[in-house]
Each structure stands twice: as C-alpha cells, then as structure tokens.
Amino acid sequence: MPAGSFALAQSTPPHDIVIANATVMTVTHGTVEHGSVWIHDGKIAGYGATVNAPADAVKIDASGKYLTPGIIDPHSHSALNNDVNEATSPVTPSMMMIDAFDNRDKALYQALAGGVTTELLLHGSANMIGGQAVVIKNKFGLSRDAMLFPNAPRSIKFASGENPKRVYGSRGQLPSTRMGNFEVMRQAFEDAKVYMAKWDDYNAKVAKGEKDAVKPAVDLKLEALADVLRGKLYVQIHCYRADEFLTEEAIAKEYGYKIRAFHHALEMYKVGDKIAPTGTAIATFADWWGYKDEAWDAIPWNAVMSMHQGIRVALKSDSNDYIRRLNQEAGKMVRYGGATEEEALRMITLNPAWIIGVDDHVGSIDTGKDADLVIWNMDPLSTYARAEKVYIDGDLFFDSSLSGFGTTHFSGVMHDASGNGNDDADGEGGN
Amino acid sequence: MNPSKPFVTAAIAFSLGLCPALSSAQSAPVVDMSAAAPTVAITGGKLLTITHGVIENGTIVLSGGKIAAVGTADSVKIPDGAQIVDAKGMTVYPGLIDSETNLGLSEIEADDASNDLVETSDEIFPNMHVYDAFHAETEHIPITRLNGITNAIVAPASDDSLPGQDIFIQLAGRDRDQMILGKDVALPMNFSGEQRRRGNGGVKFPSTRMGLASQLRQTFIDAQAYAAAKAEYQTKLAKWQKGDKKEPAPTEPKIDLKSEALLPYLRGEKPVVLAAYEGYEIEVDMQIAQEFHLKVILNHVTHSQEILDKIAAYKVPVIVGPIYDFPAANERYDSVFTLPAELSKRGVKIAFSSAGGSSGNPGGFERNLPYAAGYAVAYGLPYDEALKAITLNPAEMWGVADKLGSLDAGKLANVVIANGDPLDVRTDVKQVYIEGHAIPMVSRQTRLRDEYSK
Numbered sequence: 001m002p003a004g005s006f007a008l009a010q011s012t013p014p015h016d017i018v019i020a021n022a023t024v025m026t027v028t029h030g031t032v033e034h035g036s037v038w039i040h041d042g043k044i045a046g047y048g049a050t051v052n053a054p055a056d057a058v059k060i061d062a063s064g065k066y067l068t069p070g071i072i073d074p075h076s077h078s079a080l081n082n083d084v085n086e087a088t089s090p091v092t093p094s095m096m097m098i099d100a101f102d103n104r105d106k107a108l109y110q111a112l113a114g115g116v117t118t119e120l121l122l123h124g125s126a127n128m129i130g131g132q133a134v135v136i137k138n139k140f141g142l143s144r145d146a147m148l149f150p151n152a153p154r155s156i157k158f159a160s161g162e163n164p165k166r167v168y169g170s171r172g173q174l175p176s177t178r179m180g181n182f183e184v185m186r187q188a189f190e191d192a193k194v195y196m197a198k199w200d201d202y203n204a205k206v207a208k209g210e211k212d213a214v215k216p217a218v219d220l221k222l223e224a225l226a227d228v229l230r231g232k233l234y235v236q237i238h239c240y241r242a243d244e245f246l247t248e249e250a251i252a253k254e255y256g257y258k259i260r261a262f263h264h265a266l267e268m269y270k271v272g273d274k275i276a277p278t279g280t281a282i283a284t285f286a287d288w289w290g291y292k293d294e295a296w297d298a299i300p301w302n303a304v305m306s307m308h309q310g311i312r313v314a315l316k317s318d319s320n321d322y323i324r325r326l327n328q329e330a331g332k333m334v335r336y337g338g339a340t341e342e343e344a345l346r347m348i349t350l351n352p353a354w355i356i357g358v359d360d361h362v363g364s365i366d367t368g369k370d371a372d373l374v375i376w377n378m379d380p381l382s383t384y385a386r387a388e389k390v391y392i393d394g395d396l397f398f399d400s401s402l403s404g405f406g407t408t409h410f411s412g413v414m415h416d417a418s419g420n421g422n423d424d425a426d427g428e429g430g431n
Numbered sequence: 432m433n434p435s436k437p438f439v440t441a442a443i444a445f446s447l448g449l450c451p452a453l454s455s456a457q458s459a460p461v462v463d464m465s466a467a468a469p470t471v472a473i474t475g476g477k478l479l480t481i482t483h484g485v486i487e488n489g490t491i492v493l494s495g496g497k498i499a500a501v502g503t504a505d506s507v508k509i510p511d512g513a514q515i516v517d518a519k520g521m522t523v524y525p526g527l528i529d530s531e532t533n534l535g536l537s538e539i540e541a542d543d544a545s546n547d548l549v550e551t552s553d554e555i556f557p558n559m560h561v562y563d564a565f566h567a568e569t570e571h572i573p574i575t576r577l578n579g580i581t582n583a584i585v586a587p588a589s590d591d592s593l594p595g596q597d598i599f600i601q602l603a604g605r606d607r608d609q610m611i612l613g614k615d616v617a618l619p620m621n622f623s624g625e626q627r628r629r630g631n632g633g634v635k636f637p638s639t640r641m642g643l644a645s646q647l648r649q650t651f652i653d654a655q656a657y658a659a660a661k662a663e664y665q666t667k668l669a670k671w672q673k674g675d676k677k678e679p680a681p682t683e684p685k686i687d688l689k690s691e692a693l694l695p696y697l698r699g700e701k702p703v704v705l706a707a708y709e710g711y712e713i714e715v716d717m718q719i720a721q722e723f724h725l726k727v728i729l730n731h732v733t734h735s736q737e738i739l740d741k742i743a744a745y746k747v748p749v750i751v752g753p754i755y756d757f758p759a760a761n762e763r764y765d766s767v768f769t770l771p772a773e774l775s776k777r778g779v780k781i782a783f784s785s786a787g788g789s790s791g792n793p794g795g796f797e798r799n800l801p802y803a804a805g806y807a808v809a810y811g812l813p814y815d816e817a818l819k820a821i822t823l824n825p826a827e828m829w830g831v832a833d834k835l836g837s838l839d840a841g842k843l844a845n846v847v848i849a850n851g852d853p854l855d856v857r858t859d860v861k862q863v864y865i866e867g868h869a870i871p872m873v874s875r876q877t878r879l880r881d882e883y884s885k
Contacts, residue, residue: 106760113764292541299876331856383805383855416760
C-alpha cells in the first residue's frame with residue numbers, strides 16, 4: 001500500500017459528540033444499558049440513559065455495541081527503539097525514557113487498534129534503580145510532544161531479583177545476589193542523603209544571606225535519587241517474590257519514600273494482607289508463569305486473590321503482543337477467581353490509571369474526565385471482542401471500518417523496532 | 432444452581448481414594464492409565480460433537496476408556512451402574528489437541544539445566560528423538576490439561592533445519608510410556624532466518640538461506656543414495672544367498688543414523704512439518720519438499736498474505752500461527768489475526784498450536800490454545816472451523832482421527848466439561864477425562880492457590 005495514501009485532513013473534532021445506544025461500562029458507576037456518553041471539547045460532559053447535549057451534537061449510533069474507557073497499560077516498553085536498559089550500571093536514575101521515545105513505532109499503532117489509549121513507558125529491569133518513565137496518550141500520528149500525557153506525574157523504575165543479579169553477576173560485578181542487589185540500592189540512597197545534606201546546607205546559608213556559600217555541583221544521578229527521597233517520583237518496582245516485596249517495603253520505610261506499585265508481583269497472593277496496608281498497588285500478568293525461577297510460583301488467581309486481600313490490582317502487558325488484547329487478559333479474571341466484569345475491567349482502566357497517577361483524568365467514564373473511549377463490537381471481556389473505534393480527548397484516532405490502517409491522523413511510514421517489546425530485547429533484564 | 436456442584440463428589444472421592452498426598456504444594460497428581468476406567472454417563476450438557484453438530488441436553492457414555500454412546504437424552508441408554516455426572520448448563524466437547532508444544536522438554540525456560548529443547552552443534556539432526564528427552568513428570572502437563580487440552584505434539588525447538596522427530600502424547604499417565612501415543616510421528620523442517628548460524632560465537636556455514644537450502648538438498652540426496660546403497664546390498668545379498676557362495680558375502684553398508692531417520696519421510700510415510708513465516712520462505716521450502724516427494728504439513732505461514740492462493744493450491748494442511756505474530760510495519764493491524772479465516776475460506780485444512788513465532792515471545796502458554804482459535808473467530812473464522820482446528824483437523828493431520836478429535840462412539844474418551852464456550856477466556860473448565868479417567872482438577876498452581884487461601 002502506498003505510503004501516505006491514508007493521510008486524512010487533521011480537522012479538529014466537533015465540539016459536541018454523543019455516542020448513543022451503547023452498553024456503557026463506566027467502571028465506577030456500573031453499566032448503563034442503551035446508554036449515551038456526551039463528549040464536549042474532548043471531555044466527558046455527561047453519561048446515562050439520556051444526556052443533555054446540544055441539538056447539533058454529532059451523534060454516533062452504537063446500537064449493540066459496548067463502550068468503555070480507553071485501556072491503560074501501566075507497563076510497556078514499546079516505542080523505545082530497543083533502548084530499554086542502560087545496563088552499564090545498576091543505578092541509572094537520570095536516564096529519561098522520553099529521550100528514546102519514537103512516536104512512529106508500529107507497536108503504538110497495534111496497541112491503539114487494541115483500544116489502548118494511555119501507556120507508561122518504563123525503563124527495563126536490568127538495574128536496581130533504572131530510569132524515569134514517560135507517560136503517553138496513544139495519539140498515533142501526532143507529534144512526539146502532542147502524544148505526551150499533559151502534567152502526568154514522574155515515575156521511576158526500580159528492579160529486583162534475578163535480572164540485576166544476572167546482568168551484573170555475569171560480568172563479575174556487584175550485584176550478583178539479592179544481598180548485593182539491595183545493598184547497591186541502600187548505598188545509592190546513602191549517597192543521595194549526603195548530596196541532599198550538602199544542598200540543604202548551601203540553601204540554608206543562602207537563606208541566611210551568607211555571601212561566601214559555595215554552591216555544590218549538580219549531579220543528575222544524585223539529584224534523581226534525591227527526588228525519590230523527596231517523594232517527587234512515583235516508584236515503580238519490578239519485583240516477583242514475596243520476600244522481596246517485604247524487603248522493598250522495609251527499605252522504602254527506612255528511607256522515607258512510598259512505593260507506588262510492584263510490577264509483575266506474581267507472588268503477591270502469598271503476602272497481600274501484609275502489603276495492603278502500605279497502599280502499594282500491583283501491575284501483574286493475568287496468567288504468565290514458569291518462564292524463570294522467580295515466576296515458578298505464579299498462579300493465575302494471583303490478581304483476584306490479591307484484590308480480595310485489599311491490594312489495588314492492575315493488569316499490564318510488558319509486551320508488544322499482549323498490549324493488543326489486554327481486554328482478554330482482563331476477561332481471564334472472571335474465570336480465575338470470579339472477578340465481576342466491572343472488577344476485571346477496572347484492572348485495565350482505573351487501577352492502572354492510579355498507578356501512573358492520572359486517575360483524576362482517565363480510567364473511567366465520569367463527567368469531567370478526558371473523553372478517552374473505546375467502542376467494542378461486543379462485551380470487551382469476550383475472546384471475540386474487537387475494538388472498533390478509539391477516541392482520545394474526544395478525537396477519533398482509530399476506526400476499524402476504515403480501509404488501510406484504520407487510523408485517522410497517521411500518514412507516512414511506521415517504524416519497526418523489532419523484538420517483542422519485553423525489556424530483554426537486548427538479552428538482558430528480561431521480564 | 433451451583434455449576435461446580437456435580438463435580439465435588441468425584442473430586443473428593445479421588446483425593447481420598449487414589450491420591451492421599453494432596454496436602455503438599457509440590458507435584459501434581461499422578462494418573463495411572465493402566466487402572467480400569469469407570470463407566471460414566473455425562474447427562475444434560477450441550478455436546479459439541481464436531482462431526483455431527485451440537486446436541487442440546489445430550490448424553491455421552493464413557494466406558495472402558497472409550498466413548499460408548501453419544502446422543503440426545505432420549506436416544507442414549509445409560510448402562511446400569513454407571514456413575515452419573517450432571518452436566519446441566521455445561522458444555523461438553525472433545526479434548527483439545529495442540530499441534531506444536533515443547534511440553535516435557537523445558538521446565539523453566541530461563542534455567543538451562545531444565546532445557547532439552549534442541550541440539551545446535553549441527554543443523555541436520557533428524558536422528559534426534561524427542562522421546563529420549565521427554566520429561567513425563569513436568570509440571571506443565573497437569574497445568575495445561577486443566578484447560579481441556581488432552582493431546583499434543585511435542586517438537587524440538589526450531590533452531591535447526593532438521594531438529595529431530597516429534598512425539599504425539601496424551602496429557603496424563605504415570606510415566607512416559609503411558610503418555611507417548613506415537614514416537615517419531617513427524618519431522619520438523621524449519622526454513623526461516625532463525626536457522627542461520629550467525630550466533631555470538633561468529634559466523635559459520637550455513638549463514639544464509641542459500642546455505643540452508645543447499646544443505647537440506649544435500650542431506651536428502653545423501654539419504655536417497657544411502658537408501659539406494661541399502662537396496663543394492665539387499666539385491667546382492669539375495670543373489671549371493673541363492674548362489675554357490677564361493678564369492679565372499681557382500682558388505683552391508685554402515686548404518687548412518689541421520690540418513691536412516693529420513694527414510695520413512697522420503698517414502699512419504701510420515702509428514703514433514705515445514706515451518707516458515709514469509710511467503711518466499713514457504714515457496715523455497717515447498718520446492719525442496721516437492722523435489723523429494725515429501726508429505727507436507729505447513730507450519731506458521733504468518734507473513735504469507737501475498738501467496739495465500741498458492742498455499743491453497745499446495746493442498747496441504749497448515750498449522751497457522753501464532754496469530755499473535757506481529758504484522759510488519761506498515762501492514763494493517765489485523766493482517767495476521769485474519770490469516771486463519773483467509774486460509775479456511777480457500778479450503779485449507781487448518782490447525783492451531785500454542786508455539787511461539789518469529790518474533791519471540793508470542794505464544795508459549797500451552798493452556799491458552801483455545802483462545803487463539805477464539806481470536807481467529809473474532810477476525811472472521813467460522814466458529815465450527817475454529818473448533819475443528821483444535822480437535823478433528825489435528826487428529827486427521829497426525830493420523831489419529833480414528834481415536835480422537837470428536838465425540839463419536841468408539842473413540843477414546845477424551846472429554847471436557849466446561850461452564851461455557853471453550854474458546855472464551857471467561858469459561859472455566861470443570862472436569863477433564865482422558866481415556867475415561869477423571870483427571871483430578873489439581874495442579875501445583877491450584878495447590879498453591881489453596882494453601883494461600885487458608
């Protein structure tokens with residue numbers, strides 16, 4: 001197909017749209033049969049059996065269709081052109097994933113076609129303390145800047161367990177054990193405390209008007225670690241084993257930061273009652289297991305058991321493949337543990353939104369939230385569900401009924417980073 | 432009604448009677464297939480027979496490890512003394528068949544000591560036999576069968592052009608002899624970039640597809656020459672034995688295990704499974720197969736959209752997928768999802784497997800086999816064809832359709848009871864029978880679940 005043949009005029013979306021007659025799964029307020037959602041200037045302006053939209057609103061008839069909030073993936077390595085791990089040191093907190101973000105990667109398009117509207121693009125898991133994430137809205141075809149989620153909180157990726165110890169141990173370096181892993185982390189925070197003290201001292205002198213105060217050197221690495229200790233970064237930790245959740249929480253308490261979420265977290269079902277009071281969420285797989293030692297005790301009931309223990313649970317892809325069908329992964333939760341459809345859907349919408357820190361804006365169909373919406377041909381938790389239309393900020397970005405790619409804003413050539421989007425694309429620091 | 436209730440009794444009886452060590456969260460229960468299989472009547476369920484449609488409120492009788500009768504409630508007589516399993520509200524279907532797995536060849540992928548996937552010191556290893564490495568006690572098998580998969584091909588990994596010969600298994604038995612139903616049932620022949628020797632240790636022959644193709648041709652030519660030498664020896668020997676034996680007896684050719692392994696395939700007695708992804712790879716691989724008159728099953732073909740009519744014209748069955756293989760950049764998002772429908776539309780007999788594809792990760796979790804079939808339905812494959820692609824079609828392809836693949840009297844009693852559509856991710860499998868034995872619905876994973884639910 002000739003490149004560019006699908007370039008459509010990037011007209012501004014209408015001020016008012018009503019998607020009518022759909023089964024509206026709000027995630028927060030139950031399901032409305034034959035419901036409508038009114039979009040005004042990119043925000044959800046109302047929903048329910050009827051809406052008070054102006055008469056000239058563009059009406060989309062969604063009879064027989066299902067409408068959900070856009071799917072949110074809290075753990076993706078897409079569109080980083082295989083620059084996922086700066087695996088040259090176990091502590092690299094000043095790496096910024098935005099500096100590797102390629103907004104034309106085909107993985108973004110394929111995820112969009114699966115109904116994914118927001119992604120947290122994370123550093124890999126080779127390092128105990130990796131880099132800082134970028135949050136995107138999947139407005140495929142727009143510029144890099146236009147795809148960034150406005151004002152999203154900063155997140156940083158930590159890892160633990162097999163990957164750091166394998167990557168550095170295989171080179172005869174520290175860490176090569178879990179003991180080494182955690183000690184590397186403690187040392188990093190001790191260094192950060194010294195750095196912070198220097199700056200506090202300097203700032204205090206300046207405040208007192210001391211003219212001869214010597215300004216300390218800015219160190220990007222220590223500055224980023226200091227921001228962890230200052231609570232300015234959401235800490236997202238790759239962590240599999242029950243003992244390691246407990247160790248991570250103890251270290252976080254010792255140094256005074258909060259853990260936003262454990263990622264993978266395949267053994268959370270063993271200690272969910274102990275972790276729940278910390279407020280730390282999990283972003284887990286539906287049913288992956290056994291591919292490595294620390295995934296050996298993985299069970300597909302983990303998500304629902306953890307949920308019942310009081311943990312906020314999200315499902316995530318960590319994969320350019322599964323990101324295309326996270327709705328089915330959520331569907332499995334109905335089977336494994338008996339989640340309600342709303343609970344299952346929350347695991348791929350509102351809960352990942354909370355992990356990323358954007359749940360005030362996305363993740364459910366609520367008045368005032370961004371109009372990130374997906375129209376499905378049937379119940380999205382079914383194997384047979386397909387995303388038919390995907391709206392982001394009230395603008396249509398994907399329509400499967402269109403020929404060609406089905407995109408409305410993309411023209412030109414997609415890029416292909418190859419690989420599967422796991423963070424072990426370079427053979428190091430796998431999931 | 433509590434849909435799981437009918438099965439509670441059977442499960443408890445099993446755990447008390449045959450499996451006293453269920454409290455440990457270690458290995459899965461052992462099922463001894465040499466024990467007599469009971470007579471069981473499964474009543475009231477929706478039967479997906481595969482060969483003769485759907486029977487609502489049907490009855491199926493299992494006896495002596497086989498299906499004794501299938502039909503509507505009023506047409507099937509329940510034998511005296513049969514154990515009655517109430518499957519009202521349930522769906523009943525034949526055990527599913529996975530057409531490519533590594534079950535028993537790898538326990539923990541990242542743990543090399545647990546892997547016996549493939550020999551890579553040569554590209555040509557038809558004399559490797561999966562049955563020599565098959566670990567019957569793998570935890571993967573009990574976990575997989577709990578989702579209704581009762582039979583599978585086990586193949587070596589695809590790093591070699593000819594990596595060794597497959598086995599066909601059933602997913603229950605107390606040892607490998609009970610589980611392996613067929614040895615050396617097929618020979619994978621892989622032709623993709625993957626087999627090129629361009630590893631970290633440097634480049635060696637064959638480092639290109641030209642090299643791979645040439646090496647395959649030479650291999651089959653050598654095997655033909657070997658066959659000819661053996662035939663010539665037999666002729667000479669017969670002549671010598673009839674003669675006065677004054678001359679010394681003819682010398683028997685030295686046994687060559689590699690060529691020897693290829694002989695049944697050169698005679699077209701068993702299928703060669705040609706694995707390739709791109710259209711041009713399939714054409715090259717098929718050309719070689721036709722030169723040597725091989726009986727072919729195609730595998731993968733995930734990027735063959737431009738030659739689908741040609742594939743149909745080959746008149747060979749196709750294991751299609753993984754359908755989760757990624758479309759190339761600048762292809763439509765569903766170009767691989769729709770492939771099963773496109774092939775089926777052209778009259779190609781298709782099957783599915785859980786094996787991974789060209790891009791690494793996709794695939795790999797055997798228990799999810801039915802969902803690939805379901806996703807193909809979402810993208811246009813007729814439902815009945817999808818179900819056949821994991822039951823009757825593979826049974827035919829692997830030469831076991833007289834025993835497996837449908838709910839028909841006389842076939843092995845591999846039967847699954849679930850609370851809904853087998854292809855839907857939300858459906859829970861309630862009971863699996865393999866050769867008439869009620870499989871305990873217990874695995875290492877259910878035990879961990881139960882231990883930590885206390």
